[in-house]
Amino acid sequence: MSRSVWKGPFVDGYLLKKAQAVRDGGRNEVIKMWSRRSTVLPQFVGLTFGVHNGQKHIPVMVTENMIGHKFGEFAPTRTFSGHAADKKVRRA
Amino acid sequence: MAARPDLVCVGAFAGAHGVRGGVKLRSFTEDPEAIAAYGPLFDESGARRFEIRLEGRSGGLLLARLNGVEDRNAAEALKGLRLYVPREALPPPEGDEFYIVDLIGLAVEGKDGEVFGKVLAIHDFGAGELLEIGTAEGRSEMIPFTAEAVPEVDQAGRRIVIDPPAGLFDEAERAGAEDGTEDGAEAEREEGEKG
Numbered sequence A: 001m002s003r004s005v006w007k008g009p010f011v012d013g014y015l016l017k018k019a020q021a022v023r024d025g026g027r028n029e030v031i032k033m034w035s036r037r038s039t040v041l042p043q044f045v046g047l048t049f050g051v052h053n054g055q056k057h058i059p060v061m062v063t064e065n066m067i068g069h070k071f072g073e074f075a076p077t078r079t080f081s082g083h084a085a086d087k088k089v090r091r092a
Numbered sequence B: 001m002a003a004r005p006d007l008v009c010v011g012a013f014a015g016a017h018g019v020r021g022g023v024k025l026r027s028f029t030e031d032p033e034a035i036a037a038y039g040p041l042f043d044e045s046g047a048r049r050f051e052i053r054l055e056g057r058s059g060g061l062l063l064a065r066l067n068g069v070e071d072r073n074a075a076e077a078l079k080g081l082r083l084y085v086p087r088e089a090l091p092p093p094e095g096d097e098f099y100i101v102d103l104i105g106l107a108v109e110g111k112d113g114e115v116f117g118k119v120l121a122i123h124d125f126g127a128g129e130l131l132e133i134g135t136a137e138g139r140s141e142m143i144p145f146t147a148e149a150v151p152e153v154d155q156a157g158r159r160i161v162i163d164p165p166a167g168l169f170d171e172a173e174r175a176g177a178e179d180g181t182e183d184g185a186e187a188e189r190e191e192g193e194k195g
Helices: A013-025 B032-036 B072-077 B171-178 B184-194
Strands: A030-033 A048-052 A057-061 A088-090 B007-017 B022-027 B052-058 B061-066 B082-086 B097-099 B107-110 B115-124 B129-135 B140-144 B152-154 B159-162
Touching: A013 A030, A030 A057, A057 B140, B007 B072, B022 B032, B022 B052, B032 B052, B032 B061, B115 B140, B129 B159
Parallel strands: A030 A048, B107 B159
Antiparallel strands: A048 A057, A088 B097, B007 B022, B007 B082, B022 B061, B052 B061, B107 B115, B115 B129, B129 B140, B152 B159
16 A cells, blocks of 8 residues: 555655755765665755665665655665676766 | 686576477576677687577577587586677777676776775666775775766776765774774664654
8 A cells, every 4th residue: 555645755854954954065975874764855866875775875866767766775785786798887 | 617807708508498409598698689699609718619599588598509519418418507708709888888897807096096996896776877896995885887986997907096975985984884883873863853
């Protein structure tokens, strides 16, 4: 069952404060966080969060398509990189 | 036997198919059928050479035939063998693209020449490509693979230069994590209760 709309998205309150502080400061710094349950809000777009995966902080640069998802979705707790073979990456 | 560094693993034999020497292949390439596009395949020593002809798919595996493999026993004997192509058989990447195999193992340096470690893996968890760096102290760290965070990739010099965003590699926190005193989750919880 999905969450009732009248409640709004869940975000830990201190995360909003941290994000606001970084935004106000105009700094490009990683916001370290452990709140994997918090929802990505539109005001987070453009910020970089370090989402804890149980071992370390995974840098997550928030884009528009991530709005509505939970932060934990972008920092898996178990990783498997597979075989590189002919796979390529593009530097953003 | 360790694989030769100039060979790239692109697949493995997964078993026999039928009684006439057909084999099942597990492909590791981006497009599974591209395994047959890079010319002959080799074993990890480079001594055995395989010419493969793809014949179809079965589940997540490819069905193929090999020259010189005419019966099921010969096909079964290949099960588990990994297949490699020479690195030079891969087409050159375009623009700001890099083969993951070319990035893994590169030395990682800071802008001031400080050595961080080397590239262990590349991940994409849905928020962009990340380089996993194995540090000299035995930890692993992640850094976004962006032009700001990784301003220089010097493949000829086997090194990359990184400029981590502020707060990503926090020296004080790192020291805390090493002596077991870091508990950021606890601190956040307390902060949340206050706010």
